[in-house]
Amino acid sequence: MTAPWTPQWLLDLFATPPLEEGETTNVRGIELELRQGMLRARSPASAQQSQTARSFAFKWHQRATFESDQMRRRTRAWLLARYGDLETAPWWNDYGESPLVLDAGCGAGFSAIELFRSRLRRVRYIGMDISDAVDIAAQRFAELGLPGAFLQADLTVPPLPPASMHVIFSEGVLHHVDSPEAVFRRLVALLRPGGRVLFYVYRRKGPIREFTDDYVRGLLSGLAPEEAWERLMPLTKLGKALGDLHVEVEIPEDVTLLGIPAGRIDVQRLFYWHVAKAYHSDDLDLDELNHINYDWYAPQNAHRHTPEDVRSWCAETGLTIEREILEEAGITVVAVRRD
Numbered sequence: 001m002t003a004p005w006t007p008q009w010l011l012d013l014f015a016t017p018p019l020e021e022g023e024t025t026n027v028r029g030i031e032l033e034l035r036q037g038m039l040r041a042r043s044p045a046s047a048q049q050s051q052t053a054r055s056f057a058f059k060w061h062q063r064a065t066f067e068s069d070q071m072r073r074r075t076r077a078w079l080l081a082r083y084g085d086l087e088t089a090p091w092w093n094d095y096g097e098s099p100l101v102l103d104a105g106c107g108a109g110f111s112a113i114e115l116f117r118s119r120l121r122r123v124r125y126i127g128m129d130i131s132d133a134v135d136i137a138a139q140r141f142a143e144l145g146l147p148g149a150f151l152q153a154d155l156t157v158p159p160l161p162p163a164s165m166h167v168i169f170s171e172g173v174l175h176h177v178d179s180p181e182a183v184f185r186r187l188v189a190l191l192r193p194g195g196r197v198l199f200y201v202y203r204r205k206g207p208i209r210e211f212t213d214d215y216v217r218g219l220l221s222g223l224a225p226e227e228a229w230e231r232l233m234p235l236t237k238l239g240k241a242l243g244d245l246h247v248e249v250e251i252p253e254d255v256t257l258l259g260i261p262a263g264r265i266d267v268q269r270l271f272y273w274h275v276a277k278a279y280h281s282d283d284l285d286l287d288e289l290n291h292i293n294y295d296w297y298a299p300q301n302a303h304r305h306t307p308e309d310v311r312s313w314c315a316e317t318g319l320t321i322e323r324e325i326l327e328e329a330g331i332t333v334v335a336v337r338r339d
Contacts, residue, residue, distance in 0.1 A: 004037040005138045005150040009124055013100075013164065014039075030159040032151075038138065041153035045130060049154065051221060052176050052299040053131035058225030059298070060108040060133035065291035070283045076114040079171070082325045082332040083198055087119045094194060099166035103127045104155055104187055105173030109137030112169060113144065120146050123167075130154045155183050158190060165190045170199040172330075175303040181313055188317040193339040197319065200332045204304040205273070206259025212276045213297070213304075221300040228298050229290065236290040239278025242268035273328055307331055 003019065011018060016025040019034040024042075026032070032039045045053065060066075066075075092099065103112045106127035112120070120141075125148040127137045138150045153159055155177055168187050174180040180201065191197060204210065216235075220228040245267060253262045260274050268280050279292040296302065307324070310331050314321050319335035 003034055003039075004142075005148075006034065006037065006039050007147075007149050010039075010126065010149040010151075013161065014159070027159040028161070030153070030157055032153075032159060036135070038134070039151050039153075041151075041157075041159060043154055043157055045154050045156070046178055048300045049130065049156070049178055052301045055221075055225055055228070055294075055298040055300075056107060056129075056176075057131035057133045058229070059291065059294055060110075060131075060136045062287075062291065063108070063136070065287045066108070066110060068284075068288065071288055072114055074281070074283070075110065079111060079115040082200065082327075083115060083334060084323065086115055086198075087117045091196065092119070092122075095166040098122070098124050100124050100164060101126065101167045101169065102160065102165045102187075102190065104158075104168055104170040105129055105176070106137050106150075107131075107133045107173075109140050109148075111171040113140065113146070115169075115171075120148065125149065126151060126160075128153055128155070128158070155187070158186060160190050162189050163192050166192055166195050168195070168197045168199075170197070172200050172202075174199060175202045175305065176299050176301045178301060180303050180305070181309075184313050185317055188319065188337065191337045193337055195337050196322075196334060197337070198334045200330050201310060202302065202304045203326070203328065203330045204306055205328070208258055209274055209276065210304070213302070216276065216297050217300065217302060220297050225298065229294055232293055232297060233286070233290055235276065235278050236286060236293050239268060239272065239280045239293070240286065240289060242271055242278070243280030243282070305331065 014027045016027060019025060021034055024031055024033045031042045033042060101123045106112060106129045109127055127134060127148055128151045134150050134152045141148045168191060174184055177183045188197060220231060223231065247267045248264050249267055249270060250264050251260060251262045258274065272278055277293055277296045279289050307326055310333060314335050318338050320338055321333055321335045323334035325332040
């Protein structure tokens with residue numbers, strides 16, 4: 001039987017023979033079962049990680065909330081601004097004809113498809129996610145005629161060989177695990193010398209926003225995903241109402257007590273950055289806006305970091321930072337593993 005999402009080269013990487021549907025294999029102490037054409041780990045996750053996985057599985061199954069042309073254009077523009085044009089990056093030449101690329105926490109494959117584009121036809125792509133959002137990723141790759149291997153497994157215990165990957169991409173994922181630094185170390189251990197890791201993590205905000213984020217997340221994380229989605233909608237509508245005003249206010253001087261800088265700012269942006277995440281953009285509908293807010297508030301694991309945190313992770317794991325983009329929302333890094 002052909003396993004559609006488990007090509008022979010992935011089995012070779014695991015040093016395991018071909019499997020039939022329902023058969024298992026043990027890779028690096030992790031039991032993997034071939035189910036619905038995909039290798040899936042049986043390792044248990046913590047309560048927090050399981051809740052986070054359920055939240056994202058629900059989100060990525062709502063395909064209508066992220067697949068519109070405007071959402072894809074917006075996402076691609078944001079990715080390009082942070083990572084640069086990875087489709088044609090010159091350093092791909094360092095990795096031979098078919099480099100191994102791990103999308104660590106691939107979700108629905110949304111970011112990889114928008115950022116890597118045609119490059120996906122020239123690499124051996126592995127989309128790995130703890131949740132069954134990985135099934136949506138596999139579907140989307142198939143619909144676009146893109147090659148790829150997919151694996152349902154926990155980043156905390158990745159079943160991949162050390163020093164095997166040329167590129168690791170982890171867009172907005174590390175902050176959703178129990179211990180971001182520990183998982184980062186495990187991912188870097190999968191890199192070959194000279195390999196690159198590309199990642200984005202949430203940045204710590206001002207005191208009011210930090211309090212609100214934790215408070216709202218605490219209220220929503222115990223709910224079923226569908227209920228959390230609905231409970232969040234009034235906040236999303238408030239963000240839209242503020243955005244539709246298109247009114248600016250002048251902050252006369254830095255409010256250092258609250259982390260609010262001086263200057264002119266849209267009222268919705270003031271609320272968004274310093275009170276509560278209630279995203280707004282004129283070209284997105286309510287469900288698309290709620291998708292963005294849900295992504296932030298629903299998962300129980302949602303750590304925030306400082307630039308100093310991230311720089312220390314890289315220094316301590318033998319990485320040299322090639323690109324660092326600091327935004328109010330988060331921190332983007334491209335780093336290379338030293339030989």
